[in-house]
Amino acid sequence: MAGVDPDDCCRGAHAAAQRGEFTQATVWDACRTGIRDAIESQLDDEQASPVIIDGLPTIGKTQHATDIAFGLDVPAAILTHRYETRDEHLNLAAEHQKTVAEIPTLDRDCPTRRGDHGSGWAERINDYRSRGASPTYLHYYLQDALPCMQDGDCPYLARWDAVEGADVVIGGPAHAALDRVVDDRVVIFDEDPGTAFRTEFDANQLSTAISTFLRRNDDLPVDNHFGLIGAATNESMDAIRDAIRDELSDNISIASPREAVDDDDGHAEAPTAVLAMLELGGPIIGDTAPAEYDWDDQLREEAGLDYVELPDGSQVVYDHAESRIIIRRPPDLTDSRAVVGLDGTPVEELWRGRLGVDDIESWRILCDDCRARYLRDVIGYTFVQTTSHVKPYSSGEYVNRRADFGLIEAVENRHETAPGVITTKSAAERLFEESPSEPFIDIQRVTNRIADVKHYGALRSSNDFTGTEVGIVLGSPHPGDRPLQITAALEGYTAVRDDEGKGTDLDYGIPDRPFLRHYREHKIAQAVLRFGRTTAATVYIHTGVLPEWLAEMVTAGPETVMIDERSEGQRGVIRALLDEAPGTAAEIAKRERVSIGEKQTRDWLKRLRSEGYVSRDDSQPYTWAADGLADAPHTARVRLPDLE
Structure with missing residues (x-):
């Protein structure tokens, strides 16, 4: 690996050897040094390749990028998708003396686009943008008609003057297509540019x-x-x-x-x-x-x-x-002074094509062993894998509401804190918005027990679950064969699904499965590491497809977890006991919500008693009563591993 002593396994280990300890500060130093070295290697040699910094979430890439950009003797541009991350860079920039400017966008800087001059104009601008017209072109071409151009230049145009002279500019990946943003600057992409071009x-x-x-x-x-x-x-x-x-x-x-x-x-x-x-x-x-x-x-x-x-x-x-x-239409970065990408789970094939460069190097901050040491021992993560099945949840078709709700309730009971949940967008809609087709599956009961729900597509650079001590990742994402094949074709690969390979063995005939890993395993890893981040967290991973390095860190695997879905009859018994008074098995079996006979009702009551949620007296016949049943996972019987 470029720039690392061959006696060291990775940059993190090298920094630890110099400090004499392996701590979060050590790893952050390694990340900062890696970004700086990647830039300097290109400033010193015009023929040097762009570099991706392969650094896990939690190691401070965003803060380091800002600090390093302001410490350079040449101008820099930091480009990232989310406005929240751009604001983070801008806030960090306040600590430095050099000038900084946010690259203007229609959403933030154009009164017409914001709707200040009516929804009609805002919709018209949106329509032009959706058909490929650039913001600058629109302002000059329509300047006689645009409301925001009647009293001088629109703030969108006026703010470009500050960009031209700023030491550091901060914007989105799409801005890399503009020569005035990237020429003669060090360009830092904070996360994969994705489909920006x-x-x-x-x-x-x-x-x-x-x-x-x-x-x-x-x-x-x-x-x-x-x-x-x-x-x-x-x-x-x-x-x-x-x-x-x-x-x-x-x-x-x-x-x-x-x-x-x-x-x-x-x-x-x-x-x-x-x-x-x-x-x-x-x-x-x-x-x-x-x-x-x-x-x-x-x-x-x-x-x-x-x-x-x-x-x-x-x-x-x-x-x-x-x-x-x-x-x-990849950007032209040939006149940039240096190009660095920051990515927690990079795929070189994608970065090369999306940036339009012939070659790119990937520098890992932590090897697999040091990743495990950092995440488990330094940060304090505990990973529990709850199933060996892929759980393909992108379409929502294979969502299992009974098992998923049971897991959520069991996790909340175990930790006595509301977990955060990450799943696919379709699965979130199916689980928490669509009315169940089966009786007594109570969505509100479950949503009351979770802190928040996010979907994979909304996680890029997100810090929404920072500090969340318990998290659940439900199911795996997969865009479908066609998007994956198109992505591969743009990078020069033919991706064809192997009919023999399914589930964890799914294969598209490309060595190392880079595009499948990008869309599936890497998104799972990114989701898992959204919890905690700077503090200890326990994350339950309800899918069987993990990156190999993450799978090796699992504290408890699927064999330690039992999820036994409750039938309609058992759910009816639970509902009857919660809503009505205690009773004998015969009395409970006759209640309106119960669809099973007396013998099955008695059997279910015994099972619920063995779980610790139902009590009975010493009379004959027994009278059964709820005893903590309000806390029981109502859609599944769940056994979680002891993590002490």
Whole structure:
């Protein structure tokens, strides 16, 4: 690993050897040094590759990035998704003497977009933005009409002056596409830029945007989407194809923001889509690919996708099954002084493609052994894995409300504190918003026992569960085959599901499964480490797919956990005892809420007594009464491991 003494297993161990102790401060020092060394290696050598700092959540990457950026002799840009994280960087910047500026955004800085001049104008601006027009372009193109431009420049434009001269600027990943943000600066991406540089057209949007663009441009020899497909697939139309290429490929950037504002159906990336369809059209309908393009037969035949890189550097994937295209336009970072990414669970293949760089290095702050030492011994995490099953919860289809509610109630009982819960968005809706189809499954009873619910998609850089002592991660995320295949195709890989591999053995035929790990195991790890963070926490992980390094830290595994779902009959007995007076088995069996006979009722009462939730007197026949039953997990009998 670059920059580390070969006798040390990782930067954390190296820092500990120098200090003579392995503490949180030691690991934070290692992270700070790693970020600084990554920047200096590129400042000292223009040929050095960009670097990803592979550092777990909890080791202070955000604070270190701010401190280091202000300590540099060159300007810097820190780019991160969430406004909350940008505010954190800005607050930390107050401790430094150099100038700092937040890169303006429409959401925060444009009165028109904020709705100060009415919802009609706000919706109009939103519509233009959704069709690819940049904020700056909109203000200059519409300046005579925009309310925020009537008394001088809109605050959005005015605040760019401060950006131009600031020592450190703070904004979002999409700002990396602007030369005035990244040129001659050290650029620090605080977390993976994700889909910041992607545009997607579904079949209807694609056809409409292309036809609108062709109809408006008299210099092009076809005037609608079908004409373009004909030109792409007809061998006799070489001259037409060449004319379209000549007209579009001469531009530095094929994209045209004017297309987004001159027609209700236009889009700034319509010219890109036209040129992409011209290059991709041959194999979509015809049998023979154009001779000038080297098609990836495996990608087309096995995954049903095609890929092309256009002259302006934009990359396009075409999805045959859904007739849609995905356009990615990576930023040009060639004139940046240095580029560093901060990521708790990085995948090099994704970082390379998303930043548009040929090579990138990943520097790990902690090796697997030191990660375990840090998380368990220093921070004080305890991890309990409650199932060996994958629990694919992204669609919500496989959510098991009885088992999940039982686990939540049992965890709250054990720790006597409300746990935080992280699951997929669909699972959260299914669990806590949809009415149960079975009797006596009480959503309110469960939500009263949890601190908060978040879904995987809302966790990027989130600190919402910092300090939460108990957490539960329910189910695993997976976007579905198509999003994963498209992500892989953009990075030059063909991802095809192996029919033999399912569950924990799911495989897409790519060594080390980088894209599956990114979408599934890595998101689980990020979720798990949202709890506690700087303080000890116990986290229950209700899925069987964990990164190997995290699986090795599990204190208690699925074999130590029992979740026995309660039937409708047993739930009815619990409800009857909670809502009505004590009674004999025969009396309870006759109550309206109970759907089972006297013998089964007696058997369930005995089981509840063995669990410690029901008592009986010494009379004959016995009279049964609730005894702590209000605290019992009502949808499942749950046994958790003793963690003392």
